[in-house]
């Protein structure tokens with residue numbers, strides 16, 4: 079598509095998707111195991127697309143902040159790779175788990191080493207790795223600054239109510255962290271590691287902010303809007319590969335089949351997806367499918383990929 083046609087085309091594609099999905103708003107199940115998330119109105123729907131050329135297209139609640147939850151694991155993985163390089167792979171695997179995001183079963187079989195950095199156990203281990211040399215408070219500050227730098231937006235904050243709500247009820251994650259510690263697979267105290275983990279999951283962002291923060295992954299590691307070089311081309315490719323294979327937990331195969339883009343979901347109902355060389359996309363709809371991924375968000379991305387021809391597997 080030529081530039082002008084592309085601009086008109088993309089806006090009308092996402093307007094159509096929003097209109098076609100409107101009758102279905104509210105479908106799916108809002109996560110309720112974190113009490114603060116259960117309060118969110120299931121009928122929200124937002125979508126933002128930022129192209130590598132710098133144009134922003136929006137529909138619905140694209141400017142309403144929501145809890146990004148596991149999408150934050152992409153940012154902490156990027157930080158961990160920056161701090162420790164490829165050494166992280168001796169501590170965390172990079173294979174799809176085929177298990178639920180909060181599953182404990184594989185950990186026992188595999189001696190406390192999480193399958194990948196996106197399941198909860200893996201992200202908790204990543205929080206532990208990036209804690210080296212920091213207090214939890216310093217590290218949480220560093221993560222927020224990093225995400226603001228990626229999105230080029232100083233207004234991004236953590237929703238402390240959500241962090242507190244999860245800390246008060248996060249029995250499964252507390253179990254996962256203690257289990258890893260029992261295998262000698264955590265370097266820092268469980269409370270410190272989980273403090274970091276719960277806070278980065280509680281980052282509140284809009285679809286527009288999230289789409290901009292993922293743009294470096296669509297553009298070979300450098301954010302074309304700011305010129306900030308975030309990671310090398312090779313690293314951007316590799317993070318995208320992990321998002322494609324592991325970003326939707328045991329629903330990753332289904333998402334790759336239907337959408338064909340690297341993506342990372344969060345239990346708040348957000349998904350960040352990357353069309354390499356083309357655009358970064360964020361969608362938000364709080365109702366989840368059986369895998370814990372946004373039901374209408376996945377559908378919106380399936381429609382977008384089909385109508386733009388952006389699948390990494392070919393147009």
Ligand code: DON
Nearest residue numbers: 147148179279343344345370
């Ligand atoms: O640890 C948890 O359970 C949440 N803070 C994050 C889980 C999540 O977002 C799973 N995503 N679909």
